[in-house]
Amino acid sequence: MPEIKQLKDPVSRRRFLAVGGSTTAVAAFLAACGDDSGTTTTTDAMKSGGGASETAEFGKGDIGILNYALTLEYLETAFYADVVKSGLFKGADLETIRKFGAEEAEHVEALTAAVKQLGGKPAPEPKAEFPLKNAKSVLELAGTVENLGAAAYLGQAPNIESPEVLASALAIHSVEGRHAAALNTLLGESITPDGAFAKPADVQTVLKSVEPFLVG
Amino acid sequence: MKEQLKTPELAAVEVDVEGGDLSRSDVILKGALAAGAIYGSAMVSPFVRKALAMSESGDVGILNFALTLEYLEAKFYEEAKSRAKAKGELKSLVNLLASDEQQHVEALTATVKKLGGKPVAEPKFNFEYNDTAGFLKLAQTFEDTGVSAYNGAGPMIKSKEVLAAAGGIVQVEARHAAAIRLQNKEEPAPAAFDSPLSEKQVLKAVEPFIV
Numbered sequence: 001m002p003e004i005k006q007l008k009d010p011v012s013r014r015r016f017l018a019v020g021g022s023t024t025a026v027a028a029f030l031a032a033c034g035d036d037s038g039t040t041t042t043t044d045a046m047k048s049g050g051g052a053s054e055t056a057e058f059g060k061g062d063i064g065i066l067n068y069a070l071t072l073e074y075l076e077t078a079f080y081a082d083v084v085k086s087g088l089f090k091g092a093d094l095e096t097i098r099k100f101g102a103e104e105a106e107h108v109e110a111l112t113a114a115v116k117q118l119g120g121k122p123a124p125e126p127k128a129e130f131p132l133k134n135a136k137s138v139l140e141l142a143g144t145v146e147n148l149g150a151a152a153y154l155g156q157a158p159n160i161e162s163p164e165v166l167a168s169a170l171a172i173h174s175v176e177g178r179h180a181a182a183l184n185t186l187l188g189e190s191i192t193p194d195g196a197f198a199k200p201a202d203v204q205t206v207l208k209s210v211e212p213f214l215v216g
Numbered sequence: 217m218k219e220q221l222k223t224p225e226l227a228a229v230e231v232d233v234e235g236g237d238l239s240r241s242d243v244i245l246k247g248a249l250a251a252g253a254i255y256g257s258a259m260v261s262p263f264v265r266k267a268l269a270m271s272e273s274g275d276v277g278i279l280n281f282a283l284t285l286e287y288l289e290a291k292f293y294e295e296a297k298s299r300a301k302a303k304g305e306l307k308s309l310v311n312l313l314a315s316d317e318q319q320h321v322e323a324l325t326a327t328v329k330k331l332g333g334k335p336v337a338e339p340k341f342n343f344e345y346n347d348t349a350g351f352l353k354l355a356q357t358f359e360d361t362g363v364s365a366y367n368g369a370g371p372m373i374k375s376k377e378v379l380a381a382a383g384g385i386v387q388v389e390a391r392h393a394a395a396i397r398l399q400n401k402e403e404p405a406p407a408a409f410d411s412p413l414s415e416k417q418v419l420k421a422v423e424p425f426i427v
Contacts, residue, residue: 096404099403099405100405102408103405103408106408110408110409150387154383154384157379157383158376158377158379158380159376163371164371167367167370168409170367170370170371170383170386170410170412171367171409171410171412172408173383173386173387174366174386174387174390174410175390175407175408175409175410177386177391178390178391178393178404178410179405180391181391181392181394181395181404182395182398182404182405184391185394185395185404190312191309191312192312192391192392194384194388195319196316196317196319196388197319197323197381197384197385197388198384198385198388198391199384200380200383200384
């Protein structure tokens, strides 16, 4: 899948900056990537309550990050619900899909509550349609979605301001990693496609990857 | 340079040597005082309490704590190559896990040095198991504990670069945990949230294996 290739592309973040990065986005990126002046930049960003960020279109600071995550969790939940309804799976595989779907639904609930707690407005559930042709292609799509989800959380973790939000995001992040590895195992693919160190994905890469499934 | 090539994720880490303004532990204390529980007190408060229970030794301390766990896992899988009697798919998995954990050891060691700290010495370990099933049971405990240990330490990490690198490791631990659980015919992701463990809880869990 082309989405996976994009994820593996180590320069995708840099390309994002070259294409669409404002100077503030560049500063935030450098802070997250270890520029020499990173600490000062980071601290300033924290003091100013987040400032411009990759997730600005979803809201300010942590609210934006949570709403971005919420949007992805909505998609995952809808995807698994559709897969369960499709009748393509039975037995143990169906149970695994049900279980993963239920966990994504719990993530939706938790993130919705978190946005409200921070005084924000939870992102609306996106309308989505997924191609459900046969069991193999559905499992492949599930693998793509979960690996992408895990990379998306990893990409945002260092941008999170509140330790509570970070603790929660980390608790979800590793579950997405578990889902991804389980699906990769079912698919006969490597459980650790990035090697010993999982790679993050930036917002633009993630949104571009899920775009084909959005309706309207 | 060789070390850096081996561990590109952590090699990119730049460090705030002067220390600074708003450390994550300060932020956590403030957050806890403000009682800003995200999921209601039932969900996040324990996270914060557990995170606060981490020793206040800064990023070097946290990295050395992680290094101890990675030493344990690396040694465990290295031994398992000859002791676990693994065959076929499991044998490949053991080799993969041994390699990943060894890379984590090297990356954490390099990062501690980079931060001006002294990497902890490798403890001596004793793993008691006699067969593949015994190995798998221990492996599941170690991987699940590792995930929760990193998740507990994450909010205490001050440097965003170190946090990003630790995040890249914990996701791999979670992937290992899922794969080992599948080998044990258990749910790869038993719960929607991987709850954190404090340093104390983790050390208590691994103590029996340190000689």
